[in-house]
Amino acid sequence: MKGVLLVNLGSPESTNPKDVKKYLDEFLMDERVIDVPWLLRAFIVKGIVLNTRPKKSAAAYQKIWWEEGSPLIVLSERLQEKIDKFTEVPISLAMRYGKPNIEQGLKELSAKGVDEVLLLPLYPQFAMATTETILVLAEELQKEKFPQMKLTTLPPFYNRPDYIEVLSRSIAEKIENLDYEHLLFSYHGVPERHIKKSDITKSHCQIDGTCCKTPSPAHQFCYRHQCYETTRLVAEKLDLNPDAFSTSFQSRLGFDPWLQPYTDRTIEKFALNGIKKMAIVTPAFVSDCLETLEEIAMEGEEIFHENGGKEFTVIPCLNDREDWVKTLSSWINSWAELTEEESIVK
Numbered sequence: 001m002k003g004v005l006l007v008n009l010g011s012p013e014s015t016n017p018k019d020v021k022k023y024l025d026e027f028l029m030d031e032r033v034i035d036v037p038w039l040l041r042a043f044i045v046k047g048i049v050l051n052t053r054p055k056k057s058a059a060a061y062q063k064i065w066w067e068e069g070s071p072l073i074v075l076s077e078r079l080q081e082k083i084d085k086f087t088e089v090p091i092s093l094a095m096r097y098g099k100p101n102i103e104q105g106l107k108e109l110s111a112k113g114v115d116e117v118l119l120l121p122l123y124p125q126f127a128m129a130t131t132e133t134i135l136v137l138a139e140e141l142q143k144e145k146f147p148q149m150k151l152t153t154l155p156p157f158y159n160r161p162d163y164i165e166v167l168s169r170s171i172a173e174k175i176e177n178l179d180y181e182h183l184l185f186s187y188h189g190v191p192e193r194h195i196k197k198s199d200i201t202k203s204h205c206q207i208d209g210t211c212c213k214t215p216s217p218a219h220q221f222c223y224r225h226q227c228y229e230t231t232r233l234v235a236e237k238l239d240l241n242p243d244a245f246s247t248s249f250q251s252r253l254g255f256d257p258w259l260q261p262y263t264d265r266t267i268e269k270f271a272l273n274g275i276k277k278m279a280i281v282t283p284a285f286v287s288d289c290l291e292t293l294e295e296i297a298m299e300g301e302e303i304f305h306e307n308g309g310k311e312f313t314v315i316p317c318l319n320d321r322e323d324w325v326k327t328l329s330s331w332i333n334s335w336a337e338l339t340e341e342e343s344i345v346k
């Protein structure tokens with residue numbers, strides 16, 4: 001029988017610094033997130049980051065936490081429950097870090113008699129630190145603990161027309177008559193090094209966008225390319241004026257160069273250049289989370305206002321909106337209807 005495992009990033013169990021530390025330890029010790037040899041990673045993460053960051057991150061989580069728990073988890077659960085109503089196959093939910101974990105998700109499906117699983121990472125764009133780490137862990141678990149199970153994966157959906165349509169609608173609904181001076185598409189950043197590592201041609205990605213005009217198999221795994229494509233397709237759909245939108249990258253950690261331009265500096269620059277009314281959308285996230293509710297809606301707004309900006313509109317993530325639920329359900333239903341030979345989409 002077929003079944004689906006939705007997978008999102010995960011959150012700490014609570015806003016207690018001890019729980020935040022446990023979560024950050026699991027997250028940052030992932031070799032696809034801090035991609036340096038184990039000893040160096042342990043020195044950076046356990047010796048430096050975990051001594052200071054948990055307290056700071058816990059304070060940030062406290063600002064956005066809901067009575068029911070982490071917004072990212074609550075919103076992912078709501079999405080799962082709604083999808084369940086539109087699909088025939090069992091749908092489980094797992095987090096890459098924290099709980100419920102991927103092993104628990106696969107176990108839950110297996111207990112329902114599922115032996116063919118569609119892994120559905122809840123990330124529109126591919127990244128080594130998100131999609132790839134989910135696939136690698138799920139495959140390891142399958143080999144070790146669920147040898148009878150067949151795994152397939154939904155590819156990144158950054159350019160699927162129905163996804164672009166829903167994302168565009170979510171923007172248009174929030175900004176009446178698209179009345180704003182600048183719309184910023186802010187994506188989670190990654191170190192530039194990750195882009196080079198994921199380049200299967202080893203020579204395509206130049207990280208300046210010039211490469212993206214040349215079709216290449218590298219784009220299948222290029223986070224930067226896929227982010228710019230999402231922006232381009234939404235702008236095309238909404239017929240945006242080329243001067244009135246741009247792309248930036250947020251949430252930089254550490255001292256290595258990450259994808260640029262950085263969101264915080266971009267917001268500051270807009271305000272200093274006299275933009276009074278800006279809107280911001282965060283298409284790397286399908287569920288609102290710390291990075292959208294705190295970093296963008298609180299910190300970003302503060303930067304804008306401090307530098308002379310007036311109106312700062314934050315577009316919510318797709319979360320559990322109905323057209324998004326129906327779109328995801330239609331992808332699942334199409335896969336569920338395929339025969340065993342046809343359904344290998346990896």
Ligand SMILES: C=CC1=C(C)c2cc3[nH]c(cc4nc(cc5[nH]c(cc1n2)c(C)c5CCC(=O)O)C(CCC(=O)O)=C4C)c(C)c3C=C
Pocket residue numbers: 009010011012024032033034053057070072123127129130188189190191251253284285288289290291
């Ligand atoms: C959307 C895709 C994401 C990518 C790509 C990504 C890369 C990435 N992240 C870190 C470090 C941190 N990220 C943190 C939070 C966080 N990151 C994502 C998504 C992506 N990360 C989400 C959805 C969240 C929010 C989780 C929540 O509970 O709401 C954090 C923790 C918070 C903090 O301390 O700031 C860290 C740390 C790295 C290093 C990285 C790529 C290498």
Ligand SMILES: [Fe+2]
Pocket residue numbers: 188251
């Ligand atoms: Fe992150």
Ligand SMILES: [Fe+2]
Pocket residue numbers: 204205206209210211212213216219222225
């Ligand atoms: Fe490219």
